[in-house]
Amino acid sequence: MTEGYLAEFALDGQLDERSPENLIHRAPGPWRSRTFEGLTIHVSPSTAFRQIGRTVIIGQIFGDLAVLQRADLHPDLLVAHCWGNYLALHMSESGHPTWLLRAPLGHLPVYTAAVAGRLWISSHVPELAAARAVRPQIDWSFVATHLAFLHLKTAQTGLVGIEELLGGQWLDLAVEPARRTMAWSPGMFVRTDIEIADFADASRSLADSIDEAVRCLADEGKVLLELSGGLDSSIIAAALARCEAEAQAITLSTGSAESDERIYAQAAADAASIALTLRKVGISNLVGPARSREARPGLPVILGAADEMLAKEGTAQAITAFFSGAGGDCVFATPNAAGAATDVAIRSGWAARSTWRTIEALARYHNASVWSVAGRARRRLARGANDPADWPRTRGYLADTVPLPDAPLHPWLIETSGMLPGKRDHVHAILASLAHVDGYPRHAIAPTRFPLLSQPVVETALRIPSWLWVEGGQDRAVARAAFTDRLSDLIRDRRSKGALDGYALAAIEQQAEELLSFLLDGHLARQGLLDLARVECALRERARRADPRAHLLLPLIDTESWLRAWLGDP
Template structure:
């Protein structure tokens, strides 16, 4: 959705007020619309579907606010100072941040909705409190804040698949976490009002029947798709041919009955990235004809990589900028203002059920888990025996959860394990399958990071919305993997809406080779970009290893493209922010003990 900037004067009668007025004039000159929230605070909005204000009790909620169909209010009490806010986040969902004013109409607290659909970065400077969603050059050039890139955190983030939704890699501003309230001043400790682990503990109770679970999932997706479709403006929708976007399409057509002016399908040049047959089958079942267009690519350039990476967080989606620009053109030419996607489904619906799903069932039922007819199918899908899964279940109680980290030869080895993502710090009573699902939810927050597409079109992700997140987290993973299949519950819940060609397929569309081609075809740019770049100068990337790894033969033999793509994007991000803040330097890391993490080479 659109962008916002909030500026509040700590002393409206003091020296900060002229600085606030100058910023308002600057924001207006860059096309933003200014609205006074009170005499000491103003809001600037712009972009597609600009944020609106909603008054809920003492809170001004900025963005899209929707009523829950069947809210489940938490049990609070008079001793909980945030009882009202916990109930508010259960009654409403959407894409919003909130501000609350205290005595003398001074800003006293912020909050961010549980989905994390709107970024919320805050800092205090020269008597002002500033909160925003985007890192705009005009704003930072004017303010010149005293920030620095945290090289140690940057190093850890390159090894962390969940870095896209955790702490910022800059010392100075603070990112408010989803589902969290941040009292002001910023030295105050934040308060977590909502967490995935808290919702996931509902799955530890008596398991619902399969039919009850189907109803819960279908109702949640219908609520999310219908609510986001009703935000206004003509709609376009992604229909990749895969299951996730097909589920969203079914809810849009069958439940929301939303008018969609354009159904878009992108196909790659390899068989596994061309799903036009499946997209057409979905269209025939639901009554529309998808427009299939090639997945657009373009040669990488150093200037382009740096220009695309200037937001608060490094975002691998910037490598898809040519595709984003092509889709934006199709969507705008069709007269649409919003795009519904299927992003987030892989994680929340349990796309890749592993032996960890059996471990979850074993923790709940012990040896009775062997009676489940789905577990034999699960073992076969993972090409292991049922007894191997039993052994893994018995060992897991001794080893606990190990958050994954990336391991790649070009990355300098860590001197300590990274900080665990906040959402994974309180999962010891949950099984590893559920913990992995929560990690996926944390990763899905990054789908909302700004892109070239979201700058022109309001991108909406129903599968990353709070109703769907909560419904799926509250279900045991073995029910979500009903039949021992990936997204098994979703397949059966939508069996009356989607064609068997999509529901029954065992393969999944895969763009991996497309992104590997991006690296192979652009090695002339990528090699000096990383070998002679800022990450190498800071000791984050090993230039000698990069020289060996970034060759066609090694790439085709060894692969491991995900951490390489991350390194390419992080390099651009560092260069962009050093232009703003000055050169980064490495400080010695603080000593601390951490739990071991499991290495992956994705």
């Protein structure tokens, strides 16, 4: 493990070193340890660990660190002045822990488990389970919810008794029971009084925030950028060039035309003066043993071969961090059919020139008529505010006998009902992207940094009105303008996007026989969760690109693989 920690709190007084339950000292490897009153912390050798004033910081933290010296430091104050991938633990005057905070949008996980007056926290579930000396049990209610509500990650994990502290959430240890509260949420940055309404100002602010995020996150050694040649990863490459980081890039090809982005990746690398390595990956083994045990299904199995290749390259180059442009589509507000038009119509009225300029921009982007876009916007407006629980729900391959669960509420969703519809879509997209940043087996080699999903970048993006992102009929228009002088014309003006649809469908087709046994005789099937006839039909028919039945097999495969990591083969 390259980045990790394990800690134990005594919620009912002093830790009893003689207690048979106190197994915290079995922390793996040569970890560094610190003991406070009622608190013991272990961190891996490569994890930053320091105390400033009464606050202990585990992981990366940037910003105005002087605020940490304040004896009366509150989580609200900390998130207003600092950002990063950290866990903050604040102590009372007597040295007893009073609260802990996970960084907003921080990618250092915080899993919690409370048993018999003690609270365990860890970045990794296997270490947490070992410290508790309790064999993990699958929460089958989570499994059904996970399959019904794709891309929605909440505090619930797939293991009984283990929860996750969300980014921007803090745990008040001074009350009984400990209380969770949000110190940061998107609603804080969609207010009109802090809106960046001018396009030029928005592009400058976005460029500054990306440069800051990349500079800070890269200041830790040697980084390897996953460079696809798309706009998002190319922007990261451009920012890396400016901060003089020790960086190299890698692009992966599956051999199919739709995923071959080598010409774009090379153009991006040349513009940033970054060395580029080209590697080809084969089809992932969809039924092989899971490479890691996670709190919930993590890296999609279809990306397993790519993850292995990146881990191999990272080892060979002795890197200290992977860099990824993941989340850029969501943070840069890639438009749906009419959200931006609805927003500007609400703000300025249907007769306003700005409204029709946005409608025309969306029509150009979607290759549709202005009347069809205007009609969608009017219908969207007529629907009114969404229910906070209105997250897309699918039965997928769940058996008809399985009741479809209610959506698990996320704190962000509660506040989106009062937002403009397009901005609500923006927040939902960012939330969905956060479901896909954990559980990478290559993190055993080095952590992954996601600059476009960092607090400075997301806060800036949220302050930009939805209609500016489609200026001129372009998607991600503000981001394109922000880096217009640092990208090659080939990248800046690119409208196509690499895809893995063919790669995924080929993997399913080639391994259909193995998948039949894997799914029909697996844990999901034995729990009675699957419509076995529909699963078998989907696997025996030739997969077609536009057929959602084939694509819905992928989360099913991921979940079965995750179950086998914990339970073994059925």
